[in-house]
Amino acid sequence: MAVRERRRVLVRRYSLFERVVHWAVAITFVYLMLSGLALFWPPFFWFAHVLGGPALVRIVHPYVGIAFIVALLVMLGIWAKDMVLDRLDIEWLKAVPRYATGQEEGVPESGRFNAGQKLLFYTQIVAGILLLLSGIVLWFPMQFTAGLRQASFIIHDLMAIIAIGALIVHIYMGLFYIRGSLQGMVEGVVSRAWARAHHGRWYRQVEGTSAVITEEAHD
Amino acid sequence: MAFEPTAIKAVSASVTPAPGVRNVPEVVKLIDVSSCIGCKACEVACQEWNDLPANVNRPFFGSYQTVPDLDWNFWQLIKFNEIQRDGRLIWTLTKYQCMHCGDPGCLRACPAPGAIVQYANGIVDFVQENCIGCGFCITGCPFDVPRLSPTTGKVYKCTLCSDRVSAGLEPACVKACPTKCLSFGTRDQMLAQASYRVEQLKANGYDKAAVYNPPGVGGTHAVYVLPYGDSPEIYGLPRDPSVSFVDVWKGGLRWLGNVVIFGGIIGAILHYLRFGPRRVPAEEPVEAGAAPRPTEPVPGDGGNG
Numbered sequence: 001m002a003v004r005e006r007r008r009v010l011v012r013r014y015s016l017f018e019r020v021v022h023w024a025v026a027i028t029f030v031y032l033m034l035s036g037l038a039l040f041w042p043p044f045f046w047f048a049h050v051l052g053g054p055a056l057v058r059i060v061h062p063y064v065g066i067a068f069i070v071a072l073l074v075m076l077g078i079w080a081k082d083m084v085l086d087r088l089d090i091e092w093l094k095a096v097p098r099y100a101t102g103q104e105e106g107v108p109e110s111g112r113f114n115a116g117q118k119l120l121f122y123t124q125i126v127a128g129i130l131l132l133l134s135g136i137v138l139w140f141p142m143q144f145t146a147g148l149r150q151a152s153f154i155i156h157d158l159m160a161i162i163a164i165g166a167l168i169v170h171i172y173m174g175l176f177y178i179r180g181s182l183q184g185m186v187e188g189v190v191s192r193a194w195a196r197a198h199h200g201r202w203y204r205q206v207e208g209t210s211a212v213i214t215e216e217a218h219d
Numbered sequence: 220m221a222f223e224p225t226a227i228k229a230v231s232a233s234v235t236p237a238p239g240v241r242n243v244p245e246v247v248k249l250i251d252v253s254s255c256i257g258c259k260a261c262e263v264a265c266q267e268w269n270d271l272p273a274n275v276n277r278p279f280f281g282s283y284q285t286v287p288d289l290d291w292n293f294w295q296l297i298k299f300n301e302i303q304r305d306g307r308l309i310w311t312l313t314k315y316q317c318m319h320c321g322d323p324g325c326l327r328a329c330p331a332p333g334a335i336v337q338y339a340n341g342i343v344d345f346v347q348e349n350c351i352g353c354g355f356c357i358t359g360c361p362f363d364v365p366r367l368s369p370t371t372g373k374v375y376k377c378t379l380c381s382d383r384v385s386a387g388l389e390p391a392c393v394k395a396c397p398t399k400c401l402s403f404g405t406r407d408q409m410l411a412q413a414s415y416r417v418e419q420l421k422a423n424g425y426d427k428a429a430v431y432n433p434p435g436v437g438g439t440h441a442v443y444v445l446p447y448g449d450s451p452e453i454y455g456l457p458r459d460p461s462v463s464f465v466d467v468w469k470g471g472l473r474w475l476g477n478v479v480i481f482g483g484i485i486g487a488i489l490h491y492l493r494f495g496p497r498r499v500p501a502e503e504p505v506e507a508g509a510a511p512r513p514t515e516p517v518p519g520d521g522g523n524g
Contacts, residue, residue: 008501037480038330039330039351039353039355040330040473040476041473041476041477042232042233042234042330042332043234045232045330045331045332048351054331054351055350055351055352055372057351058351058352058353058372059352059372100490100494101494102494102495102497138353138354141354141357141358141367142354142357142366142367146358146363149357149358150358150464150468153355153358153468154467154468154472157468157472157476158472158475160476161472161475161476161479161480162479164476164479164480164483165479165480165483168479168480168483168484168487169483169487172487172490172491176487176491176496177490177491177494177496177497178496178497179496179497179498179499180498180499191499191501193499193500193501194499196499197499198499
């Protein structure tokens with residue numbers, strides 16, 4: 001046969017439902033970020049034109065915000081149990097300087113999510129809830145007092161800045177720095193080597209279960 | 220827009236300079252509260268000149284006041300307030316509308332380029348075709364003046380009859396006033412007239428009479444003469460209006476946001492260039508039918524995990 005058959009070992013990392021929820025959060029967040037930045041700083045105002053026109057963006061942004069919160073709460077429901085910080089996570093956080101500079105030694109193995117991912121998750125949950133509450137006030141400016149509106153602007157902008165900062169780190173890690181992560185969130189599987197290297201404790205949990213798949217690959 | 224671009228001094232959400240070059244005197248509408256008789260001719264003139272649909276079909280709310288508050292279709296209102304001072308009843312009649320601030324909080328709060336403009340003569344105008352209906356101006360305004368229309372999704376307020384003023388006419392409310400409570404002219408003329416009137420009031424026993432032209436908003440282009448100038452609150456006017464909240468909101472937070480966004484992107488790029496991508500070497504693929512091999516990572520393969 002001209003084609004050599006080979007096998008590769010993959011580990012199922014995210015179910016279809018988990019991926020749908022993640023990308024629902026991601027797409028709504030990006031819309032909210034771009035439309036929000038358009039109103040935050042005039043040099044970004046052209047984002048509003050790209051998204052269909054500034055007056056339309058003003059109407060759509062709050063509804064997309066509600067969709068974002070719904071998706072985020074579903075995410076909280078399915079991932080909360082995997083997001084509990086444990087003792088090794090604290091050790092991991094102390095080793096962040098080594099982790100961030102590409103050193104392997106002294107960095108404890110992570111479970112399904114590493115401590116950085118867990119902190120990102122909590123950041124987005126807290127920011128999302130505060131963005132929702134302040135956003136409701138800003139949605140109906142005639143219904144709330146001036147003091148409440150002023151506080152809401154500060155909270156909304158501050159939480160958006162924090163959430164965007166966390167997103168920049170997340171996109172950098174998932175797309176650029178830790179190669180192979182994106183495959184997990186797109187196709188649902190990662191290589192066994194990736195699972196061992198980045199989430200060793202998790203890999204040992206799923207080892208020997210149906211989550212580990214050996215599939216025929218073709219060159 | 221009532222004025223040519225050459226008369227525009229400031230434009231909302233614009234980082235480049237406004238196009239105004241004309242050298243014109245600033246105008247002021249002077250409101251001498253002591254001579255208002257509450258006839259509401261100014262309210263009628265405003266509704267008529269601006270073709271605003273009346274909405275007076277409201278239940279009686281216990282006041283001579285026409286409506287409880289300003290609205291998208293009601294840009295100026297005489298506030299009737301009953302208050303007690305020195306054991307006496309005082310009934311204040313205060314015409315309330317946009318103050319046309321020298322440093323307009325609405326304009327600085329507005330995120331839509333060109334939706335709020337300030338003319339060289341001091342008039343602050345909303346340009347509804349550029350308005351996106353976010354209502355940020357409502358929070359930016361220290362006088363609680365802009366009003367959002369639920370049907371059009373745009374904000375409205377007093378224009379100081381910028382269309383009439385641009386044609387050399389006085390605002391409609393001033394034209395309609397029968398007692399000369401309202402005057403209109405250059406800022407210098409009106410401030411001189413206001414000081415003169417304050418002296419008259421003081422001579423008549425109103426020793427607290429004062430001009431209301433608050434410096435916290437850069438002075439206003441609607442200026443009041445208040446018989447009890449030590450308590451502007453009794454006229455429904457804020458004691459010391461300022462745009463300091465807008466400074467935090469549009470200054471500090473914007474600065475922080477740009478540091479986080481651009482700092483984050485630049486930091487990520489530098490980190491990538493220095494520490495590169497982290498790849499996990501792929502396991503050596505297994506020939507079909509061959510005995511399974513140990514699954515240690517094989518270095519140097521370079522494949523993406």
